[in-house]
Amino acid sequence: MNFMRNNSRELILLHHDTKPRYTDKTVDIMLSPSLYTLTKKPLEIKYKRQAKALAPSVLDELLDEGEYSYDVFKDIDGVWVFIAYDKSKIIKLLDKFDVNRVYFAQQSFELFKHPISLNSNQALGLVDNIVTTIPKIAFGEGQRFLSFDNSFTPNSGGFKLSKSSNDFIDIKSSIILSIIFMIFAISFGVEGYGYSSTISNQSINELLEDYPSLQSKYSRDSILSKYNKIDKIERKKREFLKSISSIVKYGAKLQTLIITDKAMIVTMSIKDKSIYSDLAKSIKIKDIGNGIVEFRESI
Numbered sequence: 001m002n003f004m005r006n007n008s009r010e011l012i013l014l015h016h017d018t019k020p021r022y023t024d025k026t027v028d029i030m031l032s033p034s035l036y037t038l039t040k041k042p043l044e045i046k047y048k049r050q051a052k053a054l055a056p057s058v059l060d061e062l063l064d065e066g067e068y069s070y071d072v073f074k075d076i077d078g079v080w081v082f083i084a085y086d087k088s089k090i091i092k093l094l095d096k097f098d099v100n101r102v103y104f105a106q107q108s109f110e111l112f113k114h115p116i117s118l119n120s121n122q123a124l125g126l127v128d129n130i131v132t133t134i135p136k137i138a139f140g141e142g143q144r145f146l147s148f149d150n151s152f153t154p155n156s157g158g159f160k161l162s163k164s165s166n167d168f169i170d171i172k173s174s175i176i177l178s179i180i181f182m183i184f185a186i187s188f189g190v191e192g193y194g195y196s197s198t199i200s201n202q203s204i205n206e207l208l209e210d211y212p213s214l215q216s217k218y219s220r221d222s223i224l225s226k227y228n229k230i231d232k233i234e235r236k237k238r239e240f241l242k243s244i245s246s247i248v249k250y251g252a253k254l255q256t257l258i259i260t261d262k263a264m265i266v267t268m269s270i271k272d273k274s275i276y277s278d279l280a281k282s283i284k285i286k287d288i289g290n291g292i293v294e295f296r297e298s299i
Contacts, residue, residue, distance in 0.1 A: 008150075009025075009026060009027060009100060009150070009153075010023065010025065010027045010028070011027070011028045011029070011030055011103075011148075011149070011150045011152060011153045012028070012029050012030070012033060013030050013032060013105075013116075013118075013148045014029050014030065014031050014035060014090070014093060014094070014102055015032040015034055015118060015119070015154075016034035016035050016093075017090075018033070018118075018119065018233065019093065020093070020094075020095070020097070020208050022096065023097075024098070025098070025124055025136050026098045026099070027097060027099060027100065028096065028099070028100050028101050028102070028103065028153060028158075029090075029094065029097075029099055029101070029102045029103065029105045029161075030102075030104070030105055030148075030152060030153075031085065031090070031102065031103070031104050031105060032105055032118065032124060032131075032133065033105060033106075033130075033131055033132055034122070034132055034133055035085060035086075035089065036083050036084065036085040036104055037059060037062050037063055037083070037084045037085070038082065038083050038104075038106055039058060039059060039079060039081075039082050040075070040079050040080065040081050040082070040130075040142070041058055041063060041080050041082060042078075042080070043080050045080065048072055048073070051072040051080050051082070052070060052071070052072045054082075054147060055070035055071075055072055055082045055083075055084065055209070056070060056084075057066075058082045059082055059083075062084075063084055064161075066086060067086070067088070068084040068085065068086060068096065069084070069085055069086075069087045069105070069159075070082070070084050070085075071083045071085070071159060072085065073107065073157050075109075075129075076110075077128045080126070081106060083095050083106070084140055085104075086211075087161070090102065090161065091161065099161050100160075101158045101159070101160060101161075102158055102159055102160075102161050103153070103154050104156065104158075104159040105124060105152075106130065106131050106154075106156075107130040107154040107157050107158070108152045108154050109129060109130070109131050111151070112124055112125055112126050112131050112150050113126055114144075114146050115134065115139060115143065115145050115146070115268050116145065116146050116147070116148050117136075117145035117146070117147065117148075118133065120136075121135060121136055121137075121283040122135060122136060123135075123136050123145055123262070125139075128179040134245065140219065150228070154235060164276065226260045233299055236297070236299060237259065237264060237299070240264050240283070240297050241264075243279055243282070243283060244266050244268075244279075244295060247268075247270075247275050247279070250272065250275040251270070251271060251272065251275070252268045252269065252270045252275065252276070253268060253270075254266065254267075255268055255269055255292060261299065262298065263296060263297065263298050263299060264296070264297050264299065265294065265295070265296050266291070266294070266295045266296075267288070267292055267293065267294050267295075268293055268295070269291050269292055269293075270291060270292075270293050271291060273287075273293075276293065276295075279295065282297075283295050283296070283297050284296045
Protein backbone atom coordinates (compact mmCIF):
# COMPACT_ATOMS: atom_id res chain seq x y z
CA MET A 1 0.00 0.00 0.00
CA ASN A 2 1.33 3.46 -0.89
CA PHE A 3 0.96 6.24 1.68
CA MET A 4 1.43 9.79 0.43
CA ARG A 5 3.35 12.37 2.38
CA ASN A 6 1.74 15.62 3.50
CA ASN A 7 2.47 17.80 0.45
CA SER A 8 0.78 20.81 2.03
CA ARG A 9 3.94 21.34 4.10
CA GLU A 10 6.48 23.54 2.32
CA LEU A 11 9.45 21.67 0.85
CA ILE A 12 12.65 23.75 0.77
CA LEU A 13 15.57 22.89 -1.50
CA LEU A 14 18.79 23.32 0.50
CA HIS A 15 22.11 24.04 -1.24
CA HIS A 16 25.47 24.32 0.53
CA ASP A 17 26.05 28.01 -0.26
CA THR A 18 22.47 29.28 -0.17
CA LYS A 19 20.74 30.40 3.04
CA PRO A 20 17.04 29.52 2.65
CA ARG A 21 14.35 32.15 3.17
CA TYR A 22 13.22 31.90 6.80
CA THR A 23 9.69 30.87 7.73
CA ASP A 24 8.24 30.22 11.18
CA LYS A 25 6.16 27.31 9.84
CA THR A 26 7.20 23.66 10.01
CA VAL A 27 8.91 22.68 6.76
CA ASP A 28 10.40 19.67 4.99
CA ILE A 29 13.88 19.92 3.50
CA MET A 30 15.36 18.40 0.34
CA LEU A 31 19.17 18.36 0.19
CA SER A 32 20.92 19.17 -3.06
CA PRO A 33 23.86 16.89 -4.03
CA SER A 34 26.23 19.54 -2.62
CA LEU A 35 25.26 18.39 0.88
CA TYR A 36 25.71 14.65 0.50
CA THR A 37 27.95 12.06 -1.17
CA LEU A 38 26.33 9.21 -3.09
CA THR A 39 27.24 5.93 -4.70
CA LYS A 40 25.26 2.92 -5.97
CA LYS A 41 26.08 -0.74 -5.37
CA PRO A 42 24.14 -3.79 -6.67
CA LEU A 43 24.66 -5.80 -3.48
CA GLU A 44 22.75 -8.95 -2.59
CA ILE A 45 21.39 -7.57 0.70
CA LYS A 46 17.81 -8.04 1.82
CA TYR A 47 17.37 -5.59 4.70
CA LYS A 48 18.04 -1.87 4.93
CA ARG A 49 19.74 -2.21 8.31
CA GLN A 50 22.28 -4.59 6.75
CA ALA A 51 23.02 -2.15 3.94
CA LYS A 52 23.30 0.75 6.37
CA ALA A 53 25.88 -1.15 8.40
CA LEU A 54 28.03 -1.38 5.26
CA ALA A 55 27.62 2.30 4.29
CA PRO A 56 30.76 3.66 6.05
CA SER A 57 33.06 1.17 4.29
CA VAL A 58 31.28 1.54 0.92
CA LEU A 59 31.63 5.34 0.98
CA ASP A 60 34.95 5.64 2.81
CA GLU A 61 37.16 6.37 -0.22
CA LEU A 62 34.76 9.07 -1.45
CA LEU A 63 34.75 11.12 1.76
CA ASP A 64 37.04 13.74 3.25
CA GLU A 65 38.02 13.57 6.91
CA GLY A 66 35.08 14.29 9.19
CA GLU A 67 32.08 12.87 11.02
CA TYR A 68 29.28 11.57 8.81
CA SER A 69 25.81 10.13 9.12
CA TYR A 70 24.55 7.57 6.63
CA ASP A 71 21.35 6.57 4.86
CA VAL A 72 20.51 3.89 2.31
CA PHE A 73 17.58 3.06 0.07
CA LYS A 74 16.84 1.08 -3.08
CA ASP A 75 16.28 2.78 -6.43
CA ILE A 76 13.61 1.70 -8.89
CA ASP A 77 15.94 -0.99 -10.30
CA GLY A 78 16.50 -2.54 -6.88
CA VAL A 79 20.08 -1.25 -6.61
CA TRP A 80 21.19 0.01 -3.20
CA VAL A 81 21.90 3.75 -2.98
CA PHE A 82 24.41 4.68 -0.26
CA ILE A 83 24.52 8.26 1.04
CA ALA A 84 26.79 10.06 3.52
CA TYR A 85 26.06 13.52 4.89
CA ASP A 86 27.48 15.92 7.47
CA LYS A 87 24.59 16.50 9.87
CA SER A 88 26.32 19.41 11.66
CA LYS A 89 26.62 21.33 8.39
CA ILE A 90 22.91 20.84 7.67
CA ILE A 91 21.92 21.91 11.18
CA LYS A 92 24.02 25.07 10.81
CA LEU A 93 22.24 26.00 7.56
CA LEU A 94 18.85 25.35 9.15
CA ASP A 95 19.42 27.29 12.36
CA LYS A 96 16.07 28.43 13.86
CA PHE A 97 14.05 26.45 11.29
CA ASP A 98 11.36 24.04 12.50
CA VAL A 99 12.14 21.00 10.36
CA ASN A 100 9.81 18.02 10.08
CA ARG A 101 11.78 15.75 7.75
CA VAL A 102 14.87 15.86 5.52
CA TYR A 103 15.08 14.17 2.10
CA PHE A 104 17.76 13.71 -0.54
CA ALA A 105 17.25 14.98 -4.09
CA GLN A 106 18.11 11.49 -5.36
CA GLN A 107 14.92 10.14 -3.77
CA SER A 108 12.90 12.05 -6.39
CA PHE A 109 15.38 11.67 -9.23
CA GLU A 110 12.69 11.00 -11.88
CA LEU A 111 11.43 14.58 -11.44
CA PHE A 112 14.85 16.01 -12.30
CA LYS A 113 14.64 14.69 -15.87
CA HIS A 114 13.85 18.30 -16.75
CA PRO A 115 16.54 20.50 -15.10
CA ILE A 116 15.60 22.55 -12.05
CA SER A 117 17.02 26.04 -11.58
CA LEU A 118 19.24 26.18 -8.48
CA ASN A 119 20.62 29.71 -8.82
CA SER A 120 21.73 32.09 -11.58
CA ASN A 121 24.60 29.84 -12.62
CA GLN A 122 23.65 26.30 -11.65
CA ALA A 123 20.85 23.79 -12.13
CA LEU A 124 20.03 20.30 -10.93
CA GLY A 125 19.72 17.65 -13.61
CA LEU A 126 20.36 13.97 -14.26
CA VAL A 127 23.64 12.33 -15.21
CA ASP A 128 23.24 8.55 -15.53
CA ASN A 129 20.05 8.83 -13.45
CA ILE A 130 21.91 10.53 -10.60
CA VAL A 131 20.83 14.04 -9.54
CA THR A 132 23.83 16.26 -10.20
CA THR A 133 24.71 19.97 -9.96
CA ILE A 134 25.33 21.17 -13.51
CA PRO A 135 26.45 24.61 -14.80
CA LYS A 136 23.58 26.19 -16.73
CA ILE A 137 25.91 27.04 -19.59
CA ALA A 138 26.28 23.30 -20.25
CA PHE A 139 22.64 23.07 -21.35
CA GLY A 140 23.00 25.44 -24.26
CA GLU A 141 20.81 28.33 -25.32
CA GLY A 142 17.04 28.09 -25.07
CA GLN A 143 17.04 25.52 -22.29
CA ARG A 144 13.97 25.89 -20.09
CA PHE A 145 14.55 25.42 -16.38
CA LEU A 146 11.67 24.38 -14.15
CA SER A 147 10.98 25.66 -10.64
CA PHE A 148 11.21 23.59 -7.48
CA ASP A 149 8.00 23.02 -5.48
CA ASN A 150 6.23 20.64 -3.08
CA SER A 151 5.58 18.07 -5.81
CA PHE A 152 9.19 16.87 -5.29
CA THR A 153 8.33 15.52 -1.83
CA PRO A 154 9.10 11.75 -1.81
CA ASN A 155 6.40 9.31 -0.73
CA SER A 156 8.68 7.76 1.88
CA GLY A 157 12.18 7.75 3.34
CA GLY A 158 14.21 10.69 4.57
CA PHE A 159 15.24 11.27 8.15
CA LYS A 160 14.35 13.32 11.21
CA LEU A 161 16.90 16.01 12.07
CA SER A 162 17.75 16.02 15.77
CA LYS A 163 19.50 19.22 16.82
CA SER A 164 20.47 17.81 20.21
CA SER A 165 23.21 15.29 20.93
CA ASN A 166 22.26 14.94 24.58
CA ASP A 167 18.97 13.06 24.33
CA PHE A 168 18.52 10.54 27.15
CA ILE A 169 17.26 7.94 24.68
CA ASP A 170 18.75 8.25 21.19
CA ILE A 171 16.67 8.69 18.05
CA LYS A 172 16.97 5.05 16.97
CA SER A 173 15.79 3.82 20.36
CA SER A 174 12.89 6.24 20.49
CA ILE A 175 11.76 5.16 17.02
CA ILE A 176 11.91 1.49 18.02
CA LEU A 177 9.89 2.21 21.16
CA SER A 178 7.39 4.22 19.13
CA ILE A 179 6.89 1.26 16.78
CA ILE A 180 6.38 -1.12 19.68
CA PHE A 181 3.86 1.13 21.41
CA MET A 182 2.02 1.70 18.13
CA ILE A 183 1.82 -2.03 17.44
CA PHE A 184 0.47 -2.62 20.94
CA ALA A 185 -2.07 0.16 20.46
CA ILE A 186 -3.30 -1.38 17.21
CA SER A 187 -3.28 -4.91 18.66
CA PHE A 188 -5.47 -3.97 21.62
CA GLY A 189 -7.67 -1.43 19.85
CA VAL A 190 -6.59 1.45 22.07
CA GLU A 191 -8.07 4.70 20.79
CA GLY A 192 -6.21 7.95 21.07
CA TYR A 193 -2.98 6.23 22.05
CA GLY A 194 -0.25 8.88 22.41
CA TYR A 195 2.10 7.47 19.87
CA SER A 196 -0.50 7.05 17.14
CA SER A 197 -0.34 10.76 16.36
CA THR A 198 3.41 10.80 15.93
CA ILE A 199 4.14 7.91 13.60
CA SER A 200 2.34 6.95 10.41
CA ASN A 201 1.52 3.51 9.03
CA GLN A 202 4.10 4.16 6.34
CA SER A 203 6.76 4.81 8.98
CA ILE A 204 5.87 1.57 10.74
CA ASN A 205 6.21 -0.41 7.51
CA GLU A 206 9.56 1.21 6.68
CA LEU A 207 10.99 0.75 10.15
CA LEU A 208 9.79 -2.82 10.49
CA GLU A 209 11.68 -3.46 7.26
CA ASP A 210 14.79 -1.91 8.86
CA TYR A 211 14.29 -3.83 12.12
CA PRO A 212 12.47 -7.05 11.16
CA SER A 213 13.04 -8.53 14.62
CA LEU A 214 10.38 -6.13 15.94
CA GLN A 215 7.73 -8.15 14.10
CA SER A 216 8.22 -10.73 16.83
CA LYS A 217 6.17 -10.20 19.99
CA TYR A 218 8.99 -11.82 21.97
CA SER A 219 11.46 -9.18 20.71
CA ARG A 220 9.07 -6.32 21.47
CA ASP A 221 8.45 -7.64 24.99
CA SER A 222 12.20 -8.01 25.53
CA ILE A 223 12.91 -4.40 24.47
CA LEU A 224 10.05 -3.05 26.57
CA SER A 225 11.33 -4.99 29.56
CA LYS A 226 14.78 -3.49 29.06
CA TYR A 227 13.53 0.10 28.95
CA ASN A 228 11.08 -0.44 31.81
CA LYS A 229 14.03 -1.52 33.93
CA ILE A 230 16.00 1.58 32.92
CA ASP A 231 13.02 3.79 33.67
CA LYS A 232 12.57 2.29 37.16
CA ILE A 233 16.26 2.81 37.99
CA GLU A 234 16.26 6.41 36.79
CA ARG A 235 13.06 7.17 38.71
CA LYS A 236 14.61 5.72 41.86
CA LYS A 237 17.69 7.92 41.41
CA ARG A 238 15.54 11.03 40.97
CA GLU A 239 13.45 10.24 44.06
CA PHE A 240 16.56 9.62 46.15
CA LEU A 241 18.23 12.88 45.09
CA LYS A 242 14.95 14.74 45.56
CA SER A 243 14.72 13.45 49.13
CA ILE A 244 18.31 14.38 49.90
CA SER A 245 17.97 17.86 48.40
CA SER A 246 14.91 18.49 50.56
CA ILE A 247 17.07 18.74 53.70
CA VAL A 248 19.75 20.99 52.18
CA LYS A 249 17.53 24.03 52.69
CA TYR A 250 17.63 23.32 56.45
CA GLY A 251 21.40 23.70 56.63
CA ALA A 252 22.71 20.26 55.64
CA LYS A 253 25.92 20.40 53.57
CA LEU A 254 26.84 17.82 50.95
CA GLN A 255 30.19 16.10 51.51
CA THR A 256 30.22 13.22 48.98
CA LEU A 257 27.90 11.74 46.37
CA ILE A 258 28.51 8.25 44.95
CA ILE A 259 26.22 6.44 42.51
CA THR A 260 27.15 2.93 41.38
CA ASP A 261 25.25 0.18 39.59
CA LYS A 262 24.09 -1.18 42.95
CA ALA A 263 23.69 1.76 45.32
CA MET A 264 23.45 5.51 45.86
CA ILE A 265 25.47 6.90 48.78
CA VAL A 266 25.49 10.46 50.08
CA THR A 267 27.35 11.84 53.09
CA MET A 268 26.31 15.19 54.56
CA SER A 269 27.37 17.46 57.36
CA ILE A 270 24.32 17.96 59.59
CA LYS A 271 24.01 19.79 62.90
CA ASP A 272 20.33 19.17 63.59
CA LYS A 273 19.44 15.46 63.27
CA SER A 274 15.73 16.16 63.40
CA ILE A 275 15.72 17.52 59.84
CA TYR A 276 16.21 14.07 58.31
CA SER A 277 14.07 11.93 60.61
CA ASP A 278 11.34 11.47 57.99
CA LEU A 279 13.85 10.07 55.48
CA ALA A 280 14.52 7.05 57.64
CA LYS A 281 11.28 5.49 56.42
CA SER A 282 12.68 4.88 52.91
CA ILE A 283 16.46 5.46 53.11
CA LYS A 284 19.11 3.77 55.26
CA ILE A 285 20.72 6.39 57.50
CA LYS A 286 23.96 5.97 59.45
CA ASP A 287 25.51 8.48 61.85
CA ILE A 288 29.25 8.26 61.12
CA GLY A 289 30.18 10.75 63.82
CA ASN A 290 31.55 14.30 63.98
CA GLY A 291 28.29 15.58 62.52
CA ILE A 292 28.61 13.44 59.35
CA VAL A 293 25.58 11.36 58.31
CA GLU A 294 25.48 8.75 55.55
CA PHE A 295 22.37 8.17 53.43
CA ARG A 296 22.25 4.98 51.38
CA GLU A 297 19.72 3.35 49.06
CA SER A 298 20.07 0.24 46.92
CA ILE A 299 19.33 0.35 43.20
